[in-house]
Amino acid sequence: MSKADNMLSILWMLRSGKKMTAQQIADELEIHVRTVYRCIDSLCASGAPIIADSGPNGGFRILGQFAESPLMFDAEEQKALVHASIFAKESGYPFTDALQRAIDKLKLYTNEEQLSQIERHSGGVSVLQPPVHKGLRPLLQTLESAAAHGQTLKMTYSKGREGASITRNFDPYGIIHWKGQWYAAGFCHLRQEIRNFRVDRIIGLEPTEHAFERPADFSAKDVLLGSLLPDQGSHEPLVHVVIQGHEHVLNELSQHWLFGHTLVKRCDGEAHFRLDTSSLTSYVPYFLLPYGKSLTILEPASLVLKLSEITTSMALHYERMLSDMTKKEG
Known part of the structure; x- marks a missing residue:
């Protein structure tokens, strides 16, 4: 069998919830024990939560929650994932490469009929969006990572047509895609308030040693809309x-x-x-x-x-x- 077949077989065996040694897996599949270790390493690298217990009663096992969940996607789930990837790619989603690898894996573990179904459905959906400059991808990746890890960034931002730029420390709470534009919402240390910034006007981002905690009730979408809508609390009639x-x-x-x-x-x-x-x-x-x-x-x-x-x-x-x-x- 191919390595992919061996990996899938090992995964199916461990999904039963039974703990198995490398030798037991090798005997069951009639392969060398070193092949078992290589396949398990590849499965772990792919995200499968396989645990190795040492000792007399040791062996490999898979986390219960993963073992109890369905391994395969049905036809409707496959279609939805492919369609979602099309929307994400056209919007300038910063992790398009990883998304494409995931879709490639989905296609890899399908039979000819399923693959044909996926290809037919993927050709039936199109998205019209303004082209997103490729230079935005590393900026979006940095912003998303900083938001996830609570890391303050040193941001150089252009004021647009005026041509001037200002450098400030910025705590990115989240990124938002709205009407063909990407925005970053978070706390601006220069203005000492929560603000929105257009990502296409960001000239540079540098990590700092400072950390922050994002407010539990923060909504980047609400902040963006709130800055665009009329201020109901103002005195303007x-x-x-x-x-x-x-x-x-x-x-x-x-x-x-x-x-x-x-x-x-x-x-x-x-x-x-x-x-x-x-x-x-x-x-x-x-x-x-x-x-x-x-x-x-x-x-x-x-x-x-x-x-x-x-x-x-x-x-x-x-x-x-x-x-x-x-x-x-x-």
């Missing part, structure tokens, strides 16, 4: 926004990260939101523009006025563009 439109348009609005959290009422062909004033004059109009005539803003008038100003400015911009092109062609 919230404005009642009423939008009328087709059901599919209102459904999309209700699923948006901002609108979905500010929805207060939904009725037939109409949705009511509570938004802060600053968002109505900044990014909200630009989000609504692509929907064009498929929606109608019933209130407030200030949002309609802002949209009118933006569209008028855009029309003038393209008119000047067209005029310049006409002059060049003439």
Whole structure:
């Protein structure tokens, strides 16, 4: 038998819960005892919790919890794992290489029919995501490892278009993937508060000798959304926004990260939101523009006025563009 067959046979024998010596395994499989030791070393390296007990009643055994759990995945579980790997890979998951090795192992221990099923299902799912720069992978790996081990990092971070960078100590509590971007959430020693940082703006990370304890109730997802949503505790007044439109348009609005959290009422062909004033004059109009005539803003008038100003400015911009092109062609 091949080494893979021997390893699988040893694993099945130990799953029975019975303690066996290397010689007993060798006699059962009709292989050399040195082959047994090599196979068990490989199984341990692969993560199988095999314990070696010494003494007169010694031998190899496998941890009870592992022995009692199913060793093989059924067809639905295999499909789910392959599909999950596709989503993870396209999102820029930092441990893609290890994930691919796991999927390769899954395929290795399947028969031809099962392998054909896996290949058919893996070709039936695609994910459209903005391409993630390969340089982010080592940064994400460092952040995830530091979060798991509670190690403070020295982080050099760019402020974006300004070009300036600042170095600070940072306790990464977790990484978040949201709308095609990776973020790191944690405690910033420079600002003395919990903050979010875009990973693509991190210039460098260095480990330090300092350690930290992540708060037990910390949620990186909640922190990120909390920094993006209107501050309900601020003194800035919230404005009642009423939008009328087709059901599919209102459904999309209700699923948006901002609108979905500010929805207060939904009725037939109409949705009511509570938004802060600053968002109505900044990014909200630009989000609504692509929907064009498929929606109608019933209130407030200030949002309609802002949209009118933006569209008028855009029309003038393209008119000047067209005029310049006409002059060049003439």
